[in-house]
Amino acid sequence: MRRIISATVVALLAAQPVSAETFRWAGKTDPQTMDPHAVNSAPVLGFLNNVYEGLMRRDQNMQIEGALATHWEPIGSEGWRFHLREGVTFQNGSPFTAADVLFSYKRATLPQSDVASWFASVADVKIIDDYTVEFHTVAPNPIFPDTITNFMIMDQEWTEANDAAVPAKDAENYATRHANGTGAFKVVDRQPDLKTVVEPFADWWDEATHNITRAEYTPIQNPATAVAALLSGEVDMINPVPTQDVARLSHNADVKVLEDIEARVIMFGFSNQADTLKYTDDAGEPNPFKDPRVRMAVNHAINVDAIVQTIMRGSAQPVSQLVSPAMRGYSEKLADRPAYDLDKARALLAEAGYADGFSFGLKCPNNRYINDEAVCQAAVGMLAQIGLDVELEAMPVSNYWGELRAGNFDMYMLGWSPGSFDAEHPIRFLVTTPDPEKKLGSWNFGGFSNDKIDALLPQIQSEIDDTKRQALLDDSVKILQDEAGYVPMYVQALLWGARENVDLVQRADNFFILRWVTVN
């Protein structure tokens, strides 16, 4: 009897420290899948960066460093050669080789994969030896390594043995709820929508700098509940913190707020091509937004500083172009936003023949971007100052994209975060004339079209020289600014909350990297 009790006591004591140091964090949505190729979304890729690894990874400042590849170099202008790290094992113990890279490439480019677009420029992948692999591109691609940091490598043997060689989108396979990466943490319990538990991977190739023994992720949808959970100590970290709670939390001795600028630019777009307005009493009237002067007037009438100061409480940064200053290819020369100038805006409207203003419909999401609805509301007030009568319709994001795709707007809000962290990305998706064949302008809902920019894009994509490339990017930004094709407003802030005893690193892509966490 006594032996049983003491055994129990020992078991209890042994169990104690493990649960005591469980690090708990909460986000707004659950990563939908544990499959790194099935869903191209920030919650999934962000979470899986702790479990899987790519050839390269980004450091705390978003700079690229070696991960599963130690170094890499361009092969002339035909592609890139990667030298792989030796002695790396997957979490199931099997070794990592070039075959896994080729396998992962093939898997990621299947039609069922959601990340195939990363490899649009790749013609072929060749294994040179067990630890060397080459990606051949159809045209020179200077930023290729930058674009594939989230391309995560899976173990060929494990994936095939578990019948998961094809990413599952509308069904489930083994890789949906199980993971086998080379990363610092392994998934030990996965309960979709409830919690996902990870523990350190003992045989990780890199030196662990964290002190986590077990970490648990829970989605908490209601922002107020998440703040409450952080304040009461039920979780150690939350992402995001609502902008309005930043000041309060910063003054609380038990918690702290981390703030940085995100990659996402919030902008207004226009119905550039439609012949008539679609909304309000002026529906059916000729579309004033075809005139760049009208679009420029809107640009001058929106007081971005006031939005940032009040609605965003200083947690955002005004921006003049479609990418944030942290992105590669940002145009330093063109960093000034058009001044907030109502007289100029009215003058432009008058010049375009709309001295008395007009009325139109503005579409906005109400659960997609930080304070999206409030910002749109503020814009309605600001545009009223120059005689524009705006009817705002804010809707959940589940309906929003459909409305935009159907062209149901006169003006709309859009946020864009370039997946490649490069200024070329928004040009390709938002600015070039839509062309489904060439996969161009797929998010250019308003149909903005400019021949010069269309011609600049291929040049930008293949220019290897950084200075020349920047000049080309600058040209395109200049044209877009002069044409006022979009009204870029501000870069969203990253706002994380953590308990005072937690040290962590906030990366600009909003990925929470567990291996940089220390609990004191």
Added chain:
Amino acid sequence: MTHSHNDTDTTPSRLSRAWHSDLAWKFRHSPIAMLSMSVTVLLVLSAIFAPLIAPHNPFDPGSLNLMNGFTPPLTPNAFTTDTFILGTDDQGRDIFSTILYGMRISLFVGFAAVSLGMIIGITLGLISGYFGGIVDAVIMRIADIQLTFPSILVAMLIFGVAKGFTPPQYRDEMAIWVLIIAIGLSDWVQFARVVRGATLVEKHKEYVQAARLIGRSATAIIFSHILRNVMSPVLVIATISLALAIIAEATLSFLGVGAPPTQPSLGTLIRIGQGFLFSGEWWILFFPAATLLMLALAVNLMGDWLRDALNPKLK
């Protein structure tokens, strides 16, 4: 059972006069009734005359200054030095004015939705309970279907369908009607079930049998006899329903289907305000919530009293 139902042989005008003077007497002797009545009347009047009372027009976006945002009550704004009696919200809207205008929308939605639910519910409940059989079965199965759909879902359905059919320029006005129909539709079942239940019991009572024997038509019996006698449970529900309809609007707003943010109702204001609970801008939540609480409490208390006062058996 000996029920005296000799109301029928008095003329309606005398009956109503007596009823009303009786009610007035009871009213004068109930402090709760008088207080809640005055509060309700005050709130309803201030909602009706909002454009005359409110210092600002919060529904006119051109008149707003974003820099006035988050001004605390009775404190001059740091940038614009404007002062607002109950402070401003995130858009720089005067809370006091916004509450008055918002209450108009809430009250309108509430009254309209409950009326809709009541008319449908009582009619179907009476028919169902009185006639029974296949009519009853059909109506009650429709009620089952209705109950299956949470009001949020009904609202979304109607929203979606209405969006498909409304010309774009009327979408703003549409939101309010969608709310009324959605809330009204999710309300009627309660009325119908209770009226049906009461009718089932009432129709076997002697006075109905007697009326039937002397050859009165079904409609006459239903409306003149049964309806009056099932009003007590209907009032209990109608009371709660009015307050509830106003609250349901707030809930729908929380789930993303509510009055447009540029023309907020009381519920939308609370939904917006709850985001500021932890941030220290208590006034954005507190004043609209307190107004809603006051309104709902007054209506509920008045309903309570009215029910007791109207109930002939509680004399």
Added chain:
Amino acid sequence: MVSFLIRRVLQAGLVLLVVGLVAFSMFNFVGDPIDNMLGQERTQADIDRLRAQLGLDQPFVIQYWTFLTNAAEGNFGVSYRQGRPVSEIIAERAPATLELATVSALFAMSMGVILGIFTAIRRKGVLAHVIMSASLIGVSLPTFLIGILLIYLFSVELDWLPSFGRGEVTQVGAWSTGFLTSSGLKALVLPSITLGLFQMTLIMRLVRSEMLEVLRQDYIRFARARGLSERTINFRHALRNTLVPVITVTGLQLGSIIAFAIITETVFQWPGVGLLFINAVQFVDIPVMAAYLMLISVMFVTINLIVDILYVAIDPRLRT
């Protein structure tokens, strides 16, 4: 009685068919699932392929028919968001909602009946008035606000109770229960009160009003004249006769507790079917939405059936 039952079961089947139809026609309006399933770098070709793969390019009637035939076999399809069979997900989530609903209903019913009787018997007492007025506060604020205020008070300020989730759950076979751990029980308190408050007030007011009415009836006066004790009169005679409407309303409320759990579960991040449903709406996860609605319909129809049977059992006059 048997023919009554058969008739009702047939009617129930019809109800389910109509629910499925209404639900399905609704899905055309709640959004497009494809937008959520594909990342920002999707192309039109990807969209078309996925649409065909999911059968969304089929005419409405065929989609509905496929759904019905599969549902008849207990197959509700695969969730767009999780990629798992919907029946599996719902089975996993149902215990959370059922436990929450049970506790809320018990809370609402016991407190409602007790307070209802009390306020009826002590109609003119000060305490009864206070209870009547205070209870109204609970129905004069929206549920989500009550939930958030409770969290603010009991989790943040007082630090007594958890603000989200179910706490520690124990797996008993296929059923995950929060009843067996202290953290699980603590986690139940705030959501149950939030969810049950409205029903409690409704039941309390109903019990009170019915009690008052019954207490005025002749047979109660007669009982009193016969010299029966107040307790006997109140509980044996009066209470029993108030039960018909109370059962109707309580039965109906049981269903709406489950429906209203949507909001409570969202506020408290309670991992039940309500939260699942809200997630599904946001993601336009049609199979999950459809299954949820069918499930709720089955439940409502069953509850209504039970209420009707009880009705007949309690009030013999209804036996036609």
